Amino acid sequence: MDTAPPLSPTDRSTVRRGAKRARTDRADLHAVLDAGLVGHLGVVLDGAPVVLPTGYGRRDDTLYLHGSTGAATLRAAATGGPVCFTVTHLDGVVYARSAFHHSVNYRCAVVHGTARTVEDPQEKLLGLETLTEHLAPGSWTATRPPDRRELAATVVLALDLTEASVKIRTGPPGDDERDVPAAGDPDPVWAGVLPISTVLGEPQPCPLLPPGTAAPSRVTGRVLSPPG
Amino acid sequence: MDTAPPLSPTDRSTVRRGAKRARTDRADLHAVLDAGLVGHLGVVLDGAPVVLPTGYGRRDDTLYLHGSTGAATLRAAATGGPVCFTVTHLDGVVYARSAFHHSVNYRCAVVHGTARTVEDPQEKLLGLETLTEHLAPGSWTATRPPDRRELAATVVLALDLTEASVKIRTGPPGDDERDVPAAGDPDPVWAGVLPISTVLGEPQPCPLLPPGTAAPSRVTGRVLSPPG
Numbered sequence: 001m002d003t004a005p006p007l008s009p010t011d012r013s014t015v016r017r018g019a020k021r022a023r024t025d026r027a028d029l030h031a032v033l034d035a036g037l038v039g040h041l042g043v044v045l046d047g048a049p050v051v052l053p054t055g056y057g058r059r060d061d062t063l064y065l066h067g068s069t070g071a072a073t074l075r076a077a078a079t080g081g082p083v084c085f086t087v088t089h090l091d092g093v094v095y096a097r098s099a100f101h102h103s104v105n106y107r108c109a110v111v112h113g114t115a116r117t118v119e120d121p122q123e124k125l126l127g128l129e130t131l132t133e134h135l136a137p138g139s140w141t142a143t144r145p146p147d148r149r150e151l152a153a154t155v156v157l158a159l160d161l162t163e164a165s166v167k168i169r170t171g172p173p174g175d176d177e178r179d180v181p182a183a184g185d186p187d188p189v190w191a192g193v194l195p196i197s198t199v200l201g202e203p204q205p206c207p208l209l210p211p212g213t214a215a216p217s218r219v220t221g222r223v224l225s226p227p228g
Numbered sequence: 229m230d231t232a233p234p235l236s237p238t239d240r241s242t243v244r245r246g247a248k249r250a251r252t253d254r255a256d257l258h259a260v261l262d263a264g265l266v267g268h269l270g271v272v273l274d275g276a277p278v279v280l281p282t283g284y285g286r287r288d289d290t291l292y293l294h295g296s297t298g299a300a301t302l303r304a305a306a307t308g309g310p311v312c313f314t315v316t317h318l319d320g321v322v323y324a325r326s327a328f329h330h331s332v333n334y335r336c337a338v339v340h341g342t343a344r345t346v347e348d349p350q351e352k353l354l355g356l357e358t359l360t361e362h363l364a365p366g367s368w369t370a371t372r373p374p375d376r377r378e379l380a381a382t383v384v385l386a387l388d389l390t391e392a393s394v395k396i397r398t399g400p401p402g403d404d405e406r407d408v409p410a411a412g413d414p415d416p417v418w419a420g421v422l423p424i425s426t427v428l429g430e431p432q433p434c435p436l437l438p439p440g441t442a443a444p445s446r447v448t449g450r451v452l453s454p455p456g
Contacts, residue, residue, distance in 0.1 A: 012273070012274075012276070012278070037318060037321070037332065037424075038316065038318050038332060038334070040268040040270075040279050040314060040316070041279075042268075042270040042277035042278065042279035042312070043277055044272050044275070044276070044277050045240070046240075047272065047310065048240070048272070048310035048312065048340065049270035049271055049272050049277045049278075049279075049310060049311060049312045050240070050270065050277075050312050050338075050340075051268050051269075051270035051277075051279050051312045051313070051314040051338070052314065052336075052338065053314070053316040053318075053334065053336055055332065082275065082276035082277060083277060084270070084276065084277045084278050084279045085279070086268060086279040086280065086281065088266065088268070088281040090265060090266050090281075090426075092429075092432075093265070093363060093364055095364055095367060095447060096371065097371055097372060098371050098372040098373075098374070098378075099356065099357075099360045099367065099368060099371050099372065099373055099374055100372075100374045100375075100378040100382075102360055102363055102364055102367060102371075104265065104266060104283065104363070106266070106281065108280075108281055110278075110279070110280065112276065112278075128327065129327075132327045132330055135321060135330055135332070136321055136323055136330055139323060139327065139330060140327060142417060142418075143324065143325055143326050143327050143330075143417055144325060144326040144327065144328075144407055144417075145326075145327055146326070146327055146328045147328075150326075150328040154328075172432075172434040172435060172436075173434055175434075175436070179372055180436050183438065184438075185438070188437060188438060188441055189370060189371055189372075190370075190433070190437065190441060190442075190443050190444050190447060191433070191434040191436070191437060192431055192432050192433040192434045192437065192443065192447075193431070193432045193434075194428055194429070194431050194432075194447055194450065195428065195429030195430070195432065196265075196426060196427070196428060196429070197426070197427055197429060198318075198424060198425070198426055198427075199424070199425055199426075199427055200422055200423065200424060201320075201422070201423030201424070201425060202423070203420055203421070203422050204320075204400075204420050204421045204422075204423065205418070205419070205420040206400040206401055206403075206419040206420045206421075207400060208400075208403070208408050208419070209416060209418065209419060209420065210411065210412075210413070210416060213416055213418060214418075215418050215420070216418050219323060219418060219420075219422055222422065
């Protein structure tokens with residue numbers, strides 16, 4: 001059960017466009033974040049936005065991000081500049097009876113804030129475990145843990161989920177009444193939704209594995225989170 | 229055949245991290261953009277980055293974006309502020325023998341620049357046609373075109389693909405030699421790739437359609453672009 005307080009939007013996290021699509025339940029935010037594997041991190045570098053795909057993992061209301069100490073976007077985030085982290089799932093193409101009302105069904109979480117560089121060694125390991133388990137459940141204990149050199153080469157950032165918004169569109173097109181033909185029209189324009197989903201394929205073993213090595217259940221039994 | 233010049237990266241579009249994953253062929257840029265439906269637009273608002281999912285369409289080396297005249301991010305982009313537009317495809321989870329070398333296979337295009345607000349009525353219609361046909365091929369001619377009020381409510385932006393970079397990761401994990409066990413290890417850690425793909429489902433007709441209205445081939449016959 002999710003007992004966290006509801007999302008309390010600040011000015012910039014208030015959904016203005018399509019406000020009827022906004023959700024204010026923190027459980028919706030968690031569900032959208034947990035269902036994704038990669039988000040888009042935005043930072044400002046030399047006055048211009050830079051948006052790059054980034055892995056992440058959530059623990060309660062903290063989002064952990066990580067990257068190389070050599071990555072300029074990570075450095076910008078690590079030095080206390082404002083960041084925006086967005087996770088989007090595309091759930092369908094919405095075909096309408098007018099070009100204008102074409103749309104997409106989607107779930108989107110947007111987090112604003114300032115990231116904190118995780119310096120504490122215990123929390124850094126916890127952050128990396130959270131990230132690894134989000135990307136590949138079961139891998140943290142099944143594989144070699146990071147050594148000192150690897151830890152030194154990795155920046156782990158923590159981003160509070162305090163200032164966040166969620167938008168979700170579902171359902172059929174929102175056509176104008178004038179565009180919906182009366183019953184009996186012999187040739188109505190088709191309208192509806194073409195669903196889109198993300199699926200996992202057959203595991204492809206590394207060529208360096210001994211032939212016949214079976215993939216473990218943490219890989220073969222993996223399921224992606226369905227739409228909330 | 230793609231005869232455009234190769235990507236000539238500027239300082240900020242030069243891929244620094246994982247440079248061996250960088251592509252410099254303009255055809256790669258086009259392929260990554262064409263295979264996506266939604267990108268992430270980053271702008272700077274009050275000094276902070278804002279990253280939102282945005283539809284788009286490509287015509288030669290121009291990317292068209294659109295949105296409501298009421299959207300703050302679109303307004304920021306329309307008034308000449310710097311933008312970053314990123315399209316990412318997630319192709320697989322890369323399971324390594326160490327936590328550190330876990331990764332993802334992906335294709336990502338990042339475009340930097342300044343958007344131009346399309347004022348010319350002819351180009352605005354062309355931009356909207358490009359956007360509509362990218363999202364829903366065949367819809368532009370099959371559905372009611374935008375009227376004057378709808379055109380006035382819509383901002384169309386044009387973004388040149390001059391300053392752009394492409395990164396693509398494919399293939400098995402890049403494990404350290406020390407982590408790959410010698411032949412004969414009775415219980416090797418599984419490593420490999422779990423492929424991820426995006427699939428289309430069965431069309432869901434709008435409840436306002438007369439029962440039995442068949443979905444047209446522009447919907448039922450649609451295929452998503454496969455990975456380059």
